[in-house]
Amino acid sequence: MTSVNSGETLKVDIWRGGEDGYYQSFAVPHETSQTVLDIVTYVQRKLDPTLSYRFSCRVGMCGSCAMTVNGRPRWTCRTHVDLVAEDGKITIEPMRNFPLIKDLAVDMTVFFDKWRDANARFAPSDGDLNGFVNVDPESRERKEANAAIECIGCGVCYAACDVVAWNPDYLGPAALNRAWTLVNDVRDADPKGHLKAVAGDAGCHACHSQQGCASHCPKSLSPTASIAGLKRKSFAALLKGEL
């Protein structure tokens, strides 16, 4: 993919301003094991301190630094320049499908509001106050939940999803993925409530199974698999008269 060597210069085009902004070009020295976040940080610290972007942990845990890199949504702290540079050029834009605040910083409010709307919140049961709930790690439910549980909330799946672009009310892959983990959590007191929240027009049944979310998830999760699970469970619940 790349033809740049360490010590050479990268041509980096970065989106500046709001929705009606423009691309600004920067020359950034290429270094060994350099990440896209390193580039953005270099630009802000050495070339233009007015550049706005968001990051925190730098090690792929916090989900803060996602941006569009050469047209694809990616976590920039763990995206190596050598993986994405095309003839020494990199274009960095804010994430798609999010309201833009400025430069590379997007407003993620709507994204997390949809987690709330999907009822993607653990509902505690009274439980046994004298001990722990026994969860069999080999049970089908726990395996389903484990397969989807490592989401870091970076928004890459939401940016990759065309259904989100077409239907602004669509809950999106991340919120539905989280709902699926709760439906499969034997400790959760309200599995039917989770299904009800995601079974509407803008819920799991709006997904077209294009699988852009699964293709781009930096944690290699498959929200499409979770959404397909929600479709099956909500359909079964409908037949049983539970929805």
Add this chain to the structure above:
Amino acid sequence: MTVLAAHRNHPTYWAFILHRLSGLGLALFLPMHLYVLSMAIGDGARLDAFLDWTEQPLVKVAEVGLVVLLALHMAGGLRLLAIEFLPWRDSQKTFAAFAGSFAVGVGVLYLLNVV
């Protein structure tokens, strides 16, 4: 927003596009098909004349295209039903490739039969 944007360039998105386009193609074909069939009731001679016209080589080629559209839409639809009603499998790209190959295979078989 371009159709060929980088984030859309993956096999399951192409499977979606092919399923959608084949569906639109069939939706356009169906009214014409029903119109031609309706000639059998009102005007048999006109239908015979039309059927003679369809013996032309170019129409036969278009017929192969139609069969490919049908096979593509059917295989794509079965793929979606499998996603939505059967336990999840991770080999999604393989399923998409199988659906595409099935459609091409049916088209080739039909072509051999026609020629």
